[in-house]
Amino acid sequence: MEVPAIRTVGLTRLYRKPRKGWLRRRKAEEVKDFVALGGVDLEVRPGELFGLLGPNGAGKTTLIKILTTLLAPTAGTAEIDGLDVVTHAKQLRPIINMVSGGETSGYGILNVRENLWMFSRIYGVPNELVAKRIDRMLGIVGLTEKANSRLSHLSTGQRQKMNFCRGFITDPKILFLDEPTLGLDVTAARNIRGFIKEWMKENPARTMLLTTHYMAEADELCDRLAIIDQGKVLACDTPANLKRKVQEYPIFELSLSPGRDVLSDVSKLPGVHQATRTETPTTVELKVALKEDSIIGSVVQGVIAGGGKIQTLKKVEPTLEDVFIELVGHGLG
């Protein structure tokens, strides 16, 4: 039987949250446990590019930290390539690597090439391979010109690119990417997504677990994904199957001029399954999932009666955000 690349059973992590006055009186009854992960069961197959999609605070980083042996679970088990993250941490560390968006790793006084060389050698990458891999990765992220610049002289985005390189140069069997495109410009993020796909195709034995709260990124990259909120997995499937689940409700997007909030009026109309509102500096976007197409007539009337001014109206295909809204009743933002 195939050994799963990642397997968790009832994985739970509590954080001790000090209540007010904790510094003065640290009594047991004043400390309340916070459930960051509440019994997560997951199985990722070898070769899969698996996504974790969830809002801020959902538990994604906590899960990745446990899987990469940086944090101990409170209960449940987690295995990487058949090795338990607690009892076999030492054996599994050489086959994994992790990139965390927004993380500042490396030494400021070393330049980019020296930092990458150091991390590769710590992992035991043969010296003759290191230079080649560093050059390739720097080229991919567009950092070749900064190879000899000190880390402390790089911008935040450039450091993030170096972090990204660091994750790949050890050629891990299982790679964890926590928000890899966080804070990167559009072109850099696109290049990185392209490289992620290419890297996975290069060797079918590689597995990747990626967290993101960019839905388009999850949709574009992931073979399967788990939607996670408040420490629980709400759904787990391919992006296409997840979207199919919400296809029974036609979805319309109305762009309105800023003005009175008509969301609650629209939500109460018969035949409206879900309604959400997003504000941009110039417009208000109203998204409605309806029991059937014909209901849109009463939605338009309801918006106008409520004082809303409609700029555009279109029917749209469901996105992963619609799946998320269906599952938790609000958007990811």
Ligand SMILES: Nc1ncnc2c1ncn2[C@@H]1O[C@H](COP(=O)(O)OP(=O)(O)OP(=O)(O)O)[C@@H](O)[C@H]1O
């Ligand atoms: N060291 C800690 N002590 C107490 N609570 C913590 C700690 N680390 C995380 N938490 C809490 O656990 C929950 C999950 O946090 P986590 O960082 O795993 O979320 P996330 O899904 O990665 O969020 P984001 O997208 O914002 O990075 C949050 O409510 C957070 O406040």
